[in-house]
Amino acid sequence: MSYEQIVYEVQDGVATLTLNRPDRLNAWTPVMEREVREAMTVATADEAVRVIILTGAGRGFCAGADMSGLSQASQGAASDSAPSDRHAAMRAAGYAAGPIPGGLDLPQAFSYRHAYFPTVPKPIIAALNGPTAGVGLIVSLYADIRFASQAAVFTTAFARRGLVAEHGIDWILPRIVGLPNALDLLMSARKISAEEALQMGLVNKVFARESFMEEVRAYALELALMVSPRSMRTIKNQLFRAQNLDFGQALYASIPDVVDSLHSEDFKEGVAHFVEKRAPRFSGR
Numbered sequence: 001m002s003y004e005q006i007v008y009e010v011q012d013g014v015a016t017l018t019l020n021r022p023d024r025l026n027a028w029t030p031v032m033e034r035e036v037r038e039a040m041t042v043a044t045a046d047e048a049v050r051v052i053i054l055t056g057a058g059r060g061f062c063a064g065a066d067m068s069g070l071s072q073a074s075q076g077a078a079s080d081s082a083p084s085d086r087h088a089a090m091r092a093a094g095y096a097a098g099p100i101p102g103g104l105d106l107p108q109a110f111s112y113r114h115a116y117f118p119t120v121p122k123p124i125i126a127a128l129n130g131p132t133a134g135v136g137l138i139v140s141l142y143a144d145i146r147f148a149s150q151a152a153v154f155t156t157a158f159a160r161r162g163l164v165a166e167h168g169i170d171w172i173l174p175r176i177v178g179l180p181n182a183l184d185l186l187m188s189a190r191k192i193s194a195e196e197a198l199q200m201g202l203v204n205k206v207f208a209r210e211s212f213m214e215e216v217r218a219y220a221l222e223l224a225l226m227v228s229p230r231s232m233r234t235i236k237n238q239l240f241r242a243q244n245l246d247f248g249q250a251l252y253a254s255i256p257d258v259v260d261s262l263h264s265e266d267f268k269e270g271v272a273h274f275v276e277k278r279a280p281r282f283s284g285r
Contacts (some may be wrong), residue, residue, distance in 0.1 A: 001042065007033040007057070008039045013050040013224035014217065015043040022058025028135045036139075037116070044120050050232075052120070053216060054143060064157055071185070096269065097285025101219035116169050117142035118240045121195040121233040123223055127216040128194075129151045139165045141176060143229040144236065147219070148194040148203040149212040159189040175243070177201050228266035229284035 001010065006020040017039050026032075035052075053056040056062055072205035079085045117124055117139075134157040140146050156173075158164060163171075165186055174182040177200045185192070192237035194206045221231065234257050242250040261267055265285045273280040 002038070003035045005029065006035045006039060008042070010043075010049055010222060013048060014053060014220045015039075015046070015049040015051070016053045016055065019054075019056045019062055022056075023061075024066065025060035025063035025131055026056040026058070026136070027063050028139070029066045030190070040117070040120055041125075044122065050122060050229050050284075051220045052122055052124045053220055054124060054139070055213070055216075056129055058130075059151070060130035061126075061128045061152065062102065062133040062139060063131055064134025064136050115142055117144075118236070121236065122229070123221055123232055123236065125216060127213065127259075128154075129212055130153065133157045134161075138169050138172075140219050141169065141172050145219075146203040147212075147216050148197060148206045149209050150194050151209045151212075152194040152197070152203075152206075152207055153191050154185075154194075154197050154202065156186050156189050174219055222279045226280060228270060228282045229278075230264055230266040230282070233263070233284075234261065 003020075005019070005021055007016075007020050009016045014095050017036060017189050019028075019032060019036075020034070021027060021029075026245060040052070043052050091273060113218040123145065124143040126146045128140055128146060128148045130138055130149065132148075133155045137154055137156060156165075156169070158166060169186070170176075170182075171183065177185070181200045183200075184190075192200075192202075194203065197203045198206050205215075237256055238250075241253060266282045269280055269282055
């Protein structure tokens, strides 16, 4: 399958989706959004893919929404606009939902835009190689793991464009960095470095620019080769499901998952490869 604004590659069980508008710092467009969703759907269905990396071509990850789309939205989104005009402005700004690529047991809200990432039953690693702003930042927040290059800088950007917290960032950002940091990042829309992002928990690790993708790929390969796909799939579902439960409900909900895991092929293989001191051959079942 060929794409216009992304590149999709699979090697050694790792699918790499690269946002590919380097001349525009990979600014987000409706075409890019559709292609990312399609590629995620392909990766979900491909049994050979066990891990997904999302990154950007050139010197940036994603500079945010393409400004031409924002210009269209600003012209049609006055406070006294008719509902139809508001809907048109929303579409111009990229508000569009589609089918859920995966099948995890998560709220229907996760079908919306890039918020569907948690429904993809495989780990998604955001490899943030450079500037990550606005919608680009939000896309990275829905990934499961975020690694940053030392060259990366981050900003929510919205408040400096007269906008507000969009696409669920008001839900997910406080869960990642805490309420005080989320208020700071959203209200000030200031730029922060990769090191500050690491300190507040926005990213998991920071790697040197020169070896960045090598480090990211090494981590992805470890997941692809050494970890049960079934375990990763179930754990991802458990954690997102638990966000809307209290402790007792989460504990109770996990019991069937534990029982099922004890009867799985991957559990048998997990014990066998450890006892036999060999590399695992997980089937994902």
